[in-house]
Amino acid sequence: MTSPKEDYLNYLNKFGEQEKRSMFGGTGVFIDGAMFAIVTPASMYIRGGEKLDPELIKLGCAKFKHIKKSKTATVNYYEIRDLFEKDPQVCNQLVAKSIEFSCKDKAFKQSGANKRLRDLPNMRLTLERMVKRTGVLDVPTFLELGAVNVYRKVCEHHGEEVNRNLLWIFAGAVKGCHWQLLTDEYKSGLLEQYHSTTN
Numbered sequence: 001m002t003s004p005k006e007d008y009l010n011y012l013n014k015f016g017e018q019e020k021r022s023m024f025g026g027t028g029v030f031i032d033g034a035m036f037a038i039v040t041p042a043s044m045y046i047r048g049g050e051k052l053d054p055e056l057i058k059l060g061c062a063k064f065k066h067i068k069k070s071k072t073a074t075v076n077y078y079e080i081r082d083l084f085e086k087d088p089q090v091c092n093q094l095v096a097k098s099i100e101f102s103c104k105d106k107a108f109k110q111s112g113a114n115k116r117l118r119d120l121p122n123m124r125l126t127l128e129r130m131v132k133r134t135g136v137l138d139v140p141t142f143l144e145l146g147a148v149n150v151y152r153k154v155c156e157h158h159g160e161e162v163n164r165n166l167l168w169i170f171a172g173a174v175k176g177c178h179w180q181l182l183t184d185e186y187k188s189g190l191l192e193q194y195h196s197t198t199n
Contacts, residue, residue, distance in 0.1 A: 008044040011084065012037055015099055024066040024075065034106040036098045038064055038077050044084060045077035046098040049105060056094065059083065115139045120173040127169065133157060147171035148193045167194065 002010070005027075012018065012029050019030040026040035038045040045064040048056055053076070061078035083091040117128040117139060134153035136142050142150060147170035155161050165179070171190055172179035 003041065004043075005039055005041045008039045008081075008084070012039070012044075012095070015095055024064070031099055032103055032106070034099075034102040036102040037095070038075075043079055043081040045079050046095055047102050048076045048078050048098070049101040052094070052097050052101060055097075056080075059090070117142060121176055122169040122172045122179050127166075130154060142170075143174060147174050148190055148197070151194065152197070164191075167191070 009020070009027070009029070016031050019033075021028045021030070023035070024038055026038045028035045029037040029039060036047045046056075056078040061080055061083070063074050064077040064079065065074050080091055080094060083094065117123055117131055117136075118125050120139065120142070131142065131150060131154065134150070134157045136145060136150055136153060145153075147167060150170050151162075151167040154166060167190055168179040168182055168187060171182055171186070175182070
């Protein structure tokens with residue numbers, strides 16, 4: 001005879017290849033590195049997110065609470081034990097949606113879309129603010145414009161050519177390296193490109 005926890009884990013196994021780790025006093029269940037479920041000895045919870053939250057709340061699914069010493073942390077996971085027992089079809093749909101959202105969210109967080117300008121090599125908060133003031137608000141736009149165009153925008157914003165090192169800093173950020181590693185030949189090419197399109 002299996003325990004309730006084994007039953008929950010066996011049920012979740014049918015949704016694909018998984019990893020399991022100790023989390024929040026229970027077992028965290030992951031697919032492709034994205035955690036989508038928590039299983040405890042007494043119950044099973046799935047991760048909410050976007051349109052899934054109101055759906056789970058409407059079905060009466062309570063949020064998971066992790067009690068640690070004197071603190072209680074509420075995380076965005078909802079109990080689906082009753083649905084598992086009473087409405088397997090709805091339960092299957094909700095688990096599938098949770099997995100889809102969890103994997104999508106992980107992919108987004110690992111992509112450039114979630115990276116801040118200050119996270120790029122050579123960049124820091126003051127440079128991020130300087131670049132954002134020119135209308136370049138995110139990493140994909142920064143990379144698409146390239147170092148020369150971003151540098152030009154900064155110069156135009158200031159009304160004069162700013163420190164030349166900024167061009168190297170932006171170039172290193174685009175290439176993913178420290179600006180001092182750029183060759184003199186590469187720097188000359190950037191300067192040539194800047195002057196040919198500015199004059």
